[in-house]
Amino acid sequence: MTKLTFVFAAALLTAGCATNLTPTEGPVSASVTSAAVSERLANGRNETMVRAYLPADTGETGLGAEVAGAECSLTSDELTANVTTPQAVILPSFKQRGALENRGVPGAILVDCEYQGQAGRVLLTAQEKDLAVVSGAGVGGLLIGLAVSGVAANTTPWSYGPVANVALAN
Structure with missing residues (x-):
């Protein structure tokens, strides 16, 4: 009962901090x-929601x-886009292959936002597949699991995270 009370109290305390505005425009x-970048694209895509936030009040962490209407540009060696917060951007997935330099990892995306004289910046990096953990299968099962996970990690497309939270400052 004590844990439930604590969870409920924590949810109430943080509810006011986590406001998510609804996008008014599509992705x-x-x-x-x-064209060289196009050859590295994999099947699939992912959406990353770009959101901008004013500085926290004094004493708050x-x-x-969150603000609506921040103008943001997303730039990398491979991609460009412009959004108005809160808005999603559709980012392609990239092939992950051992034959490619750095296994084909795409460059980080720099997200720059401006809103009423305030600016902020965040860096989005491509994420690779994590290796699976196998337990209770003995040494043989562990070796097979690592081999399968290694293949998946070297062939699963690179993709970017689901959200880019940009903190604005003067």
Whole structure:
């Protein structure tokens, strides 16, 4: 009973801090910068929600209030896009292959936002597949699990995270 009370109290305390505005426009597709980049694209895509936040009030920690209308540009060696917060951007997945330099990892995306004289920046990096943990299968099962996980980690497309939270400052 004590744990339930604590969880309920924590939810009430943090409820005011986590406001998510509803996007008024649909997702924007990122543009690929060159034909050479197009050859590295994998099947699939992912959406990353771009959100901007004012600075937290004095004495508060974390992000402040979310704002609608921040103008943001997303740029990398491979992609470009422009969004107005809160808005999703559709980012392609990239092939992950051992034959490619750095296994084909795409460059980080720099997200720059401006809103009423305040600016912020965040860096989105591509994420690779984590290796699975196998337990209770003995040494043979562990070796097979690691081999399968290693293959998956080297062939699963690179993708970006689901959200980019940009903290604005003067």
